[in-house]
Amino acid sequence: MDWLTAYYGLFVRVGLYLLIFWPTVGYYVYRDSTKRGLSSPKLRGVVYGVFGILGLLVYLAQKQREKTDSA
Incomplete structure (x- = not known):
């Protein structure tokens, strides 16, 4: 069995x-974290990036929640 088609x-x-x-x-997460002045933007970018689309959705949901909590 070829490993590419397995x-x-x-x-x-x-x-x-x-x-x-x-x-x-x-x-995207790294750049946004840097603009917003959050701690550890590189680590945030790697962690959220590992989860791909799901990580992006979680990050955007947290960002939106922070925005509504501060208003």
């Missing part, structure tokens, strides 16, 4: 997902 290409799909969404989400 489990219907699961490894390829996960690899592409991480390759595309990890850096994109991580950079």
Whole structure:
């Protein structure tokens, strides 16, 4: 069995997902954290970036909640 096609290409799909969404989400979170003056923007970018789209949704929900709490 070829490792690229094992489990219907699961490894390829996960690899592409991480390759595309990890850096994109991580950079967005890092840049936004730096603008807002939050602590550890690099660590935030890496942690939220690992979770990809889910990490982005959680980050945006927390950002929105902070915005409504301060208003």
